Structures are given as structure tokens and as C-alpha cells.
Amino acid sequence: MIFDHEDLDIAVVPAENKIVAFPKENFNDYVYSAQERLFKYLGKRGIIDPNSIQGGSVFMSMEALMPQTEEHNLVQMALLNLYKFIEDERPSFLSRKAYEEEEERRLTDPGPEDSTEFDPKKYHDTQKGSLRAAMRPYGIGSIYRI
Numbered sequence: 001m002i003f004d005h006e007d008l009d010i011a012v013v014p015a016e017n018k019i020v021a022f023p024k025e026n027f028n029d030y031v032y033s034a035q036e037r038l039f040k041y042l043g044k045r046g047i048i049d050p051n052s053i054q055g056g057s058v059f060m061s062m063e064a065l066m067p068q069t070e071e072h073n074l075v076q077m078a079l080l081n082l083y084k085f086i087e088d089e090r091p092s093f094l095s096r097k098a099y100e101e102e103e104e105r106r107l108t109d110p111g112p113e114d115s116t117e118f119d120p121k122k123y124h125d126t127q128k129g130s131l132r133a134a135m136r137p138y139g140i141g142s143i144y145r146i
Contacts, residue, residue, distance in 0.1 A: 002079075004086050006093040007034040012082070014075045019048060019082075020056055020063040027060060030096075034089075035062045041085045047078050 002010040007030045009022040021038055023031040039062065043050035052065035066074045106114065 002082055002086070005034070005089065006096075007031050008038065010038070010082055012075055012078050017066045017068065017074070018052075018063050019066065019078060020058075020061055022056075022058055023060045031060060037089075038085060039064050041088075042078070042081060045081050047074070047081050 002012075007024055007028065009024060011020045011022065013020060019042065021035045039048060039050070039053050042048045042064070043053075047066060048064035049067050050064075054063060055061065056063040066078060
């Protein structure tokens with residue numbers, strides 16, 4: 001099991017010759033695209049069979065089969081390529097985390113550039129609403145009086 005990815009937990013299962021990508025405990029919008037990038041990356045390098053990519057038995061998981069070979073140790077190759085994939089993704093993790101922290105700071109502690117001066121005279125009139133109290137209604141309502 002590899003837990004270093006921000007959105008995925010990745011399992012290499014040598015007994016079944018497959019790689020499974022599980023979402024972390026927070027199901028966000030980034031999970032599916034991260035799984036798609038992972039399996040495209042592994043497919044281009046020949047670690048998995050791209051035709052075998054399918055949904056797993058766990059909610060929002062994806063899995064793919066590793067081809068059978070006697071020449072190479074596929075588990076070692078898979079681990080090396082998973083390391084490279086996670087290292088390639090690390091800058092996006094850091095920029096997303098920095099963006100989320102900055103957005104939280106901006107919303108919880110806005111600076112002078114994010115706010116305006118409050119002027120009640122500018123936004124509040126002395127007369128409110130569209131019906132004036134002193135005016136009589138027009139039409140048939142003014143004929144019948146109780």
C-alpha cells in the first residue's frame with residue numbers, strides 16, 4: 001500500500017497481478033482525475049494493460065491488471081513508476097494546498113482591499129418600499145368603502 005498521494009491510496013497486489021487505486025477518506029472532485037492520470041501514466045510505461053482498467057469492488061476505486069512476464073519483476077517496476085508518478089504530482093499538491101490556505105485566510109481575515117467602507121446614508125433611503133402610506137389606491141378599490 002502506498003499512502004503518499006494526496007487523493008489516492010494505491011495498492012499493488014502481486015498475488016493477483018493488479019494495481020488498485022482507492023480514494024482517501026474525503027471524496028472530492030480530484031479523485032477520478034487523479035485515478036485517470038495514474039492509470040494513463042502506468043499504461044504508457046507498460047506497467048499495466050490499458051484495456052484492463054475498470055472500476056473496483058470498493059466505492060470509487062479503480063483497478064488494472066499488470067501483464068504477466070518472466071523477464072522483469074513487475075512489482076519493483078510498478079513501485080518505481082508509482083514513486084515517479086507521485087513525485088510528478090507533488091507540485092500540484094503543494095500549489096493546491098497553498099491556494100486553499102490562502103483562500104481560507106482571505107475569507108477569515110479580509111484585508112482593506114477586500115472590503116469597503118460602510119455608509120448607511122448611501123444605501124438606506126428614508127422612504128422604504130414601493131407603496132406610500134399617504135396615497136390612496138387607484139381604481140375600483142377607492143369606490144367601495146367599509
